Amino acid sequence: MLRYKLGKKGQVGETVSWVVATIIIVAILLIFIWISVLMAKVKTVGIGDVQTDSGTKVDLFAQKTAMANQLDNNQNKEMIDNILKENG
Amino acid sequence: MDKRGDKILSVYWFAVIIIVAGGIFGMVYVYYGTPYDVREIEANVMTNQIADCISYAGRINANIISNQQESGTDFLKQCHLSFDSTDWTDEQYYTEINVYNLNYLNNATFSVNAGNNNWISFCALQQNSSQERLTQCVKKSFYSLDNSNNQYIIKILTVVRKSEKNVKI
Numbered sequence: 001m002l003r004y005k006l007g008k009k010g011q012v013g014e015t016v017s018w019v020v021a022t023i024i025i026v027a028i029l030l031i032f033i034w035i036s037v038l039m040a041k042v043k044t045v046g047i048g049d050v051q052t053d054s055g056t057k058v059d060l061f062a063q064k065t066a067m068a069n070q071l072d073n074n075q076n077k078e079m080i081d082n083i084l085k086e087n088g
Numbered sequence: 089m090d091k092r093g094d095k096i097l098s099v100y101w102f103a104v105i106i107i108v109a110g111g112i113f114g115m116v117y118v119y120y121g122t123p124y125d126v127r128e129i130e131a132n133v134m135t136n137q138i139a140d141c142i143s144y145a146g147r148i149n150a151n152i153i154s155n156q157q158e159s160g161t162d163f164l165k166q167c168h169l170s171f172d173s174t175d176w177t178d179e180q181y182y183t184e185i186n187v188y189n190l191n192y193l194n195n196a197t198f199s200v201n202a203g204n205n206n207w208i209s210f211c212a213l214q215q216n217s218s219q220e221r222l223t224q225c226v227k228k229s230f231y232s233l234d235n236s237n238n239q240y241i242i243k244i245l246t247v248v249r250k251s252e253k254n255v256k257i
Contacts, residue, residue: 018100025104029111036115040122040256047132060136061230068146068232076190076239080231083193083241087229 125254127224131246134169135228138183138244141167143232148240153187153198160202171203175253179204182247190239197240207247221255224248 065084069077142149152158152166163185164170171181182203186196211225229243 022104026107029108033111033114033118036119040119043122044125044128046128060139061228064139064143064146065231068143068230071146071233072237074231074239080190080239080241084229084231087227087241087243
């Protein structure tokens, strides 16, 4: 009788460890699914990802403004820069 | 007794394998089921094309600016752009160009718009992160000169919608 009771206790302990192991597996899976959801949300290719062959980033609009500034030795450069900054 | 335990254990292992496989399937489905959102680049490429069309090497294209009555369609033709697409029933793009003389910043010297102007209202909603996926709006401005060295500020607004192909709705 005592042997039977001891055997049952051993089975309960083993079952608990299997249940805990299953919970851990499911929890890890859920964490990975959550990470993939977060990663999927940022699947955006923006202008910040664009580079030239030399690896430098080029702002076409800044270049255009700089070129026009050079053409007439612009006296209003500061004012224009402020206007452009306001407009983004 | 042992045999019954083995049976239960193998069923349990099958269950675990199915759960793990399901989890991996879920991860792959979620990640690869979401399309890449390339509208920002598309809007920037369009803005660059328009900017090059209006002003090149620091000088404004006089042909475009001189025609005050120019329609959006004519403007697009001159800039080698077409907003028509067989994939969509309605136009998915909108662009608005305003050229201001530096001495009269309140009134645009030249103004033209083309495309579907329904999308412009979504630009204001972009501030709200939950609605930022409706459209992609790119606003750029630069400085240029005409042949008489008059100074101009050119403002370009470009809107791309195409939400269905770039965002999981």
